Amino acid sequence: MAKVLILFAHPAMEKSRVHKRLVEHIPRSADIRFHDLYERYPDFDIDVPYEQRLLLQHDVVIFQHPFYWYSSPAIIKQWQDLVLEHGWAYGTGGRALAGKKFMHAISTGGSKNSYTEEGRNKYSLADYMLPFQQTAYLCDVEYLPPFVIHGTHRLPETDMDLHALQYEQMLLALVQDRISKPEIESCIYMNDLVPIPNAIQS
Amino acid sequence: MDNNSILFQAMVYLAAAVVMVPLAKRLGLGSVLGYLLAGILIGPTVLQFIGTEGQDLMHSAEFGVVMMLFLIGLELEPALLWKLRKAILGLGGLQVLITSIIISAIAYFLKLPWQSSLAIGMALALSSTALVLQTLAEKGINRTTAGRSAFAVLLFQDIAVIPMLAFFPLLAIAGLTPADVSVNEAEGWIESQSGWMRALIVSGAIGFIIIGGRYLIPPIFRLVAATQLREMFTATALLLVVGIAVLMSSVGLSPALGTFLSGVVLANSEYKHELESDIEPFKGLLLGLFFIAVGASINFELIMNQPLLIFGLVLALMFVKAVVLLVLGKIFKLRVDQNIIFSSSLSQVGEFAFVLLSFSLTEGIVERGYVEVLMAVVAISMALTPIAFFLNEKIVLPFIDKRLSSNKTEKEADAVNEKNPVIIAGFGHFGNTIGRFLRAHGVKTTVLDIDSNRVEFLRKMGFKVYYGDASRYDILLAAGAAEAKMIIIAVDDPEKRLQMIETIKKHFPDLQMLVRSSTREDTYDQMNAGILHIYRETIDTSLRMGVDAMKILGHRAYTAQRAARTFFRYDEQKLKDLSKLRDNEKEYINQAREYIEELEEIIKADTKQLHLVKDLGWDEDSLIADEQVKKDE
Numbered sequence: 001m002a003k004v005l006i007l008f009a010h011p012a013m014e015k016s017r018v019h020k021r022l023v024e025h026i027p028r029s030a031d032i033r034f035h036d037l038y039e040r041y042p043d044f045d046i047d048v049p050y051e052q053r054l055l056l057q058h059d060v061v062i063f064q065h066p067f068y069w070y071s072s073p074a075i076i077k078q079w080q081d082l083v084l085e086h087g088w089a090y091g092t093g094g095r096a097l098a099g100k101k102f103m104h105a106i107s108t109g110g111s112k113n114s115y116t117e118e119g120r121n122k123y124s125l126a127d128y129m130l131p132f133q134q135t136a137y138l139c140d141v142e143y144l145p146p147f148v149i150h151g152t153h154r155l156p157e158t159d160m161d162l163h164a165l166q167y168e169q170m171l172l173a174l175v176q177d178r179i180s181k182p183e184i185e186s187c188i189y190m191n192d193l194v195p196i197p198n199a200i201q202s
Numbered sequence: 203m204d205n206n207s208i209l210f211q212a213m214v215y216l217a218a219a220v221v222m223v224p225l226a227k228r229l230g231l232g233s234v235l236g237y238l239l240a241g242i243l244i245g246p247t248v249l250q251f252i253g254t255e256g257q258d259l260m261h262s263a264e265f266g267v268v269m270m271l272f273l274i275g276l277e278l279e280p281a282l283l284w285k286l287r288k289a290i291l292g293l294g295g296l297q298v299l300i301t302s303i304i305i306s307a308i309a310y311f312l313k314l315p316w317q318s319s320l321a322i323g324m325a326l327a328l329s330s331t332a333l334v335l336q337t338l339a340e341k342g343i344n345r346t347t348a349g350r351s352a353f354a355v356l357l358f359q360d361i362a363v364i365p366m367l368a369f370f371p372l373l374a375i376a377g378l379t380p381a382d383v384s385v386n387e388a389e390g391w392i393e394s395q396s397g398w399m400r401a402l403i404v405s406g407a408i409g410f411i412i413i414g415g416r417y418l419i420p421p422i423f424r425l426v427a428a429t430q431l432r433e434m435f436t437a438t439a440l441l442l443v444v445g446i447a448v449l450m451s452s453v454g455l456s457p458a459l460g461t462f463l464s465g466v467v468l469a470n471s472e473y474k475h476e477l478e479s480d481i482e483p484f485k486g487l488l489l490g491l492f493f494i495a496v497g498a499s500i501n502f503e504l505i506m507n508q509p510l511l512i513f514g515l516v517l518a519l520m521f522v523k524a525v526v527l528l529v530l531g532k533i534f535k536l537r538v539d540q541n542i543i544f545s546s547s548l549s550q551v552g553e554f555a556f557v558l559l560s561f562s563l564t565e566g567i568v569e570r571g572y573v574e575v576l577m578a579v580v581a582i583s584m585a586l587t588p589i590a591f592f593l594n595e596k597i598v599l600p601f602i603d604k605r606l607s608s609n610k611t612e613k614e615a616d617a618v619n620e621k622n623p624v625i626i627a628g629f630g631h632f633g634n635t636i637g638r639f640l641r642a643h644g645v646k647t648t649v650l651d652i653d654s655n656r657v658e659f660l661r662k663m664g665f666k667v668y669y670g671d672a673s674r675y676d677i678l679l680a681a682g683a684a685e686a687k688m689i690i691i692a693v694d695d696p697e698k699r700l701q702m703i704e705t706i707k708k709h710f711p712d713l714q715m716l717v718r719s720s721t722r723e724d725t726y727d728q729m730n731a732g733i734l735h736i737y738r739e740t741i742d743t744s745l746r747m748g749v750d751a752m753k754i755l756g757h758r759a760y761t762a763q764r765a766a767r768t769f770f771r772y773d774e775q776k777l778k779d780l781s782k783l784r785d786n787e788k789e790y791i792n793q794a795r796e797y798i799e800e801l802e803e804i805i806k807a808d809t810k811q812l813h814l815v816k817d818l819g820w821d822e823d824s825l826i827a828d829e830q831v832k833k834d835e
Binding site: 011012013014015038039040042043068109152153154 | 757758759760761762763764820821822825826828829830
């Protein structure tokens with residue numbers, strides 16, 4: 001069993017279609033903690049000791065947010081800057097997070113194709129996640145492939161529902177430690193481990 | 203029209219009050235003196251609208267006092283009592299005891315029977331709760347040390363009336379025939395009971411009030427409240443007070459005691475505030491009537507005949523009372539200026555003296571001739587109180603202030619060598635938050651305040667505090683205004699703030715000013731004075747409440763927060779716009795009207811200009827529309 005912490009960041013949740021569904025499908029479980037950063041810290045006044053305690057209590061940390069300007073919403077950066085202290089998360093004596101896992105669950109307007117050399121975003125999504133990956137590396141944390149929902153601006157609502165179910169299944173698999181190391185190494189997105197049959201996608 | 207019809211009478215009283223009270227307030231004399239003047243105006247001496255019935259009127263108007271005691275009882279939360287216990291028992295108890303003894307001794311020395319002397323001593327030791335509390339509240343000093351001490355003393359006196367009334371019958375002199383017993387007819391049956399039976403009935407009645415107040419009244423109020431008729435609640439509240447008064451007087455006890463008691467019993471009930479707001483207007487009007495009656499019953503003929511005797515008595519009496527209070531204030535460590543307010547405010551004789559004196563007349567304790575003279579003395583002493591307040595405020599206190607502050611500044615001037623970068627003027631509830639905040643971050647501050655007791659306390663806590671009027675150049679200089687970087691102006695009084703701004707602009711042009719403001723009016727004045735940093739005292743708090751309200755209604759915290767920030771910026775801008783507009787039309791007749799008009803304009807502008815917060819950066823609509831266009835192509 002693994003304990004999962006979801007650090008959720010959406011500055012305009014009222015307008016969200018994708019994340020509203022994802023959040024609704026997070027399984028109610030004692031092993032999954034949903035933590036809404038913008039709701040908790042509307043003034044960006046992060047409670048560092050509390051956040052560090054939360055991290056220590058969990059094995060997998062998922063940053064769930066929309067992909068803004070090839071990165072996260074501002075509060076995630078604020079969270080990183082304040083919570084991942086030198087001497088605690090990294091550097092001399094900074095081993096608090098060693099052995100844990102970080103991953104991202106993001107939604108983006110760009111299609112999968114747009115995140116290729118030929119596409120208009122030129123680089124792959126994994127390339128854009130490099131700062132997060134390196135952060136994890138510095139903290140001796142394993143960085144899992146991201147869970148991604150592409151093309152949200154033209155995604156039919158029925159498909160959003162499918163992705164929400166997919167997210168739910170992935171979370172359950174993480175909690176129950178059902179995903180093996182080779183499986184993780186073999187996939188680009190975590191979505192690939194819980195495939196949606198083509199037949200039911202529009 | 204019949205001059206004695208109730209309507210005509212009511213018209214006369216109301217008209218007199220409506221004319222005189224605002225006039226007196228305008229002149230800075232307070233409402234009580236206004237009522238008294240109204241009474242004199244319509245009384246037998248001037249317009250003769252009311253004649254001898256002034257005395258009778260006083261009996262019915264005494265009901266205002268009964269209601270006031272009910273309200274005082276309601277206000278008596280155990281916590282407050284506990285906090286004031288030293289002042290109530292010590293200050294109040296000693297005041298009543300010592301003053302009674304001195305006045306009784308003087309009366310006895312003047313060859314009155316000892317019973318009469320004792321009764322007069324007790325009656326005249328009391329001060330006027332109605333007059334003093336009202337005046338203190340009007341002057342806004344009811345929360346100062348002087349105000350609190352005065353309240354404590356008055357409270358003790360009000361409670362002391364009750365045993366006094368019980369004690370008076372024991373003082374009856376056999377030779378004196380109880381005068382005018384018609385008032386007491388209702389009490390006839392109880393007089394005929396034997397002693398122990400009477401004691402039983404009395405304690406039964408008090409027990410009934412306590413137990414009934416706790417267990418019977420709340421369910422009745424619940425039933426009445428369920429009818430959803432506001433006037434029924436008022437009627438029930440009135441019935442409660444009147445009923446208790448009737449019950450008490452029928453067993454021969456003071457109605458004031460009964461209502462006070464039931465007030466205390468109901469102080470913890472959920473209907474406390476409802477009762478308060480229902481009884482309050484009746485109390486106010488009846489007290490007004492009471493003061494009018496006092497004014498009307500001043501026997502000018504008697505005064506004309508013996509002016510020296512009466513005024514001599516008034517002055518001697520007020521002098522004795524004030525001296526006793528001054529000494530007690532000194533013992534209880536009140537600062538000089540606070541002590542002067544305290545002792546001069548309580549130096550008159552109060553409304554309960556009328557009650558006790560007429561009671562002692564009916565009980566045959568004091569002779570009619572003495573009672574009439576004393577009644578006139580009491581009325582004049584009450585009439586003099588607002589004037590004493592007025593003189594105190596305009597002449598005595600400024601003088602004391604000057605002396606105190608010049609002493610202080612001389613004594614402390616050397617301590618300013620530290621050259622603190624920040625001066626805080628005013629360390630009340632507004633200033634002290636800023637002071638504590640800055641102190642917590644190691645910013646050195648120099649504090650100026652005009653409440654001498656607060657100054658002393660803060661000094662004990664290690665703050666560098668100066669006593670003095672921060673609008674004065676010499677005080678500011680002594681506080682280091684010439685070297686400081688900024689001054690935080692947090693005093694309560696808007697006028698004082700403007701004065702300070704002017705002084706600082708003139709003498710310390712390099713000193714940055716951060717100024718608190720209360721109303722929009724205030725803010726405009728400060729804008730006109732060229733202040734850049736203006737802090738409206740309620741805007742942040744009310745918006746914070748608004749944010750919490752939105753959150754509780756289910757809005758996202760971050761959205762509510764941003765909405766509040768937007769509203770704040772918008773409101774500040776709006777204020778600037780309106781301030782420009784306002785300069786064009788300088789002359790406004792009625793301030794209240796102006797405010798309403800302005801509010802109307804602001805609200806109208808809100809609906810027109812304040813778009814819902816639209817953080818377009820997080821809005822996908824245009825992106826989705828783009829995709830749609832691409833797909834269609």
